[in-house]
Amino acid sequence: MRALCVICLIMWSTCPVVAQDMGNLTGKVEDETGEALFAANVVVKGPAIEGIRGVITDEQGNYRIDRLPPGMYEITISYIGYETTVVSGVEIRAGESTTRNFELTAVALIGQQVVVSASRKQEKALDAPASIATIEASEIRDRGVLSPTEHIKALPGVDFSKTGISQSNVVVRGFNNVFSGALLTLVDNRIARVPSLRFNAFDMIPVTGEDIERIEVVLGPGSALYGPNTSSGVMHIITRSPFGSEGNTI
Structure with a gap:
């Protein structure tokens, strides 16, 4: 009994020490x-x-x-x-x-991304009537590429072929060839293909990675909104606003 009391006394006296x-x-x-x-x-x-x-x-x-x-x-x-x-x-x-x-700082979720290419108006990506993929500026800056098309070559449904140092061909949903114009290419809502030839010269698009805010790719027909030669999809390159990105980089 005395031994049990001693053990209890030791345990009671050490508990505050452990807590401290x-x-x-x-x-x-x-x-x-x-x-x-x-x-x-x-x-x-x-x-x-x-x-x-x-x-x-x-x-x-x-x-x-x-x-x-x-x-x-x-x-x-x-x-x-x-x-x-x-x-x-x-x-x-x-x-x-x-x-x-x-x-904590709020960040945009994928479903909350705002796109403009699917309906030619601002809307959430989840509300868009077509499948659309977006390449954001942070991803673009991390890639050192010579052509804007190299940013989208890993997207599902994109057919990409490199034909030179900076030359490439890219379409959506197949049928890729050197004169393929099935993928309508826009830069800030303006058609970027060679006039009258239906030829996409992607290496001649006068933008660099620093100029691009995001790239939107509509996977599917867009003739109802953009007219003919849009049977496969739309690649829309949206550049940064000069009012929000003043200055230059070296």
Whole structure:
């Protein structure tokens, strides 16, 4: 009986010590307008723990991760529709509560992309009456290519053939040849093919990757909107506005 009392006394006396050796991480997750984000994922990892630890925020956007060993941690905050935020070098100290608040930036989802080529008016990609693929400026800047067509060659349904250093032929839904004009090519709503020849000279289109804001490819017939020679689809190259992209690059 005396031995049992001694063991209980030792366990009782060591519990506060163990708790004091741990730290807590608390904070709040909001969007750019200051609105709390409910059920955002907050994950921490570091050399002091095995694997990862994580929680989700409550209805007020608050989170709390208890009993973290002292050390340096990396915090990852993610939420659908918002850019994932990663913060390194967060120190957790023994017996202290560390507070880190986060503000997430909204990003456009695929279904919320605005396109203009499917109906010749602005609309969401999900509302477009035709299948449409979009190559955004961030993807275009990452590719060092000589012709705008090389940005779309990996899209489903696109038939691409390279005929020279900067020359290429591309159509949608097959039937590719050197004089193929089945793919209507536009630059800022103007026809880009060689006049009267129905010939797409893609290497002669006077735009570079820095000039392009996005490329929209309509996969399917577009004669009702664009007239003849649009039986296979439309490639619309939309350039950046000079009012929103002043200056130049070297």
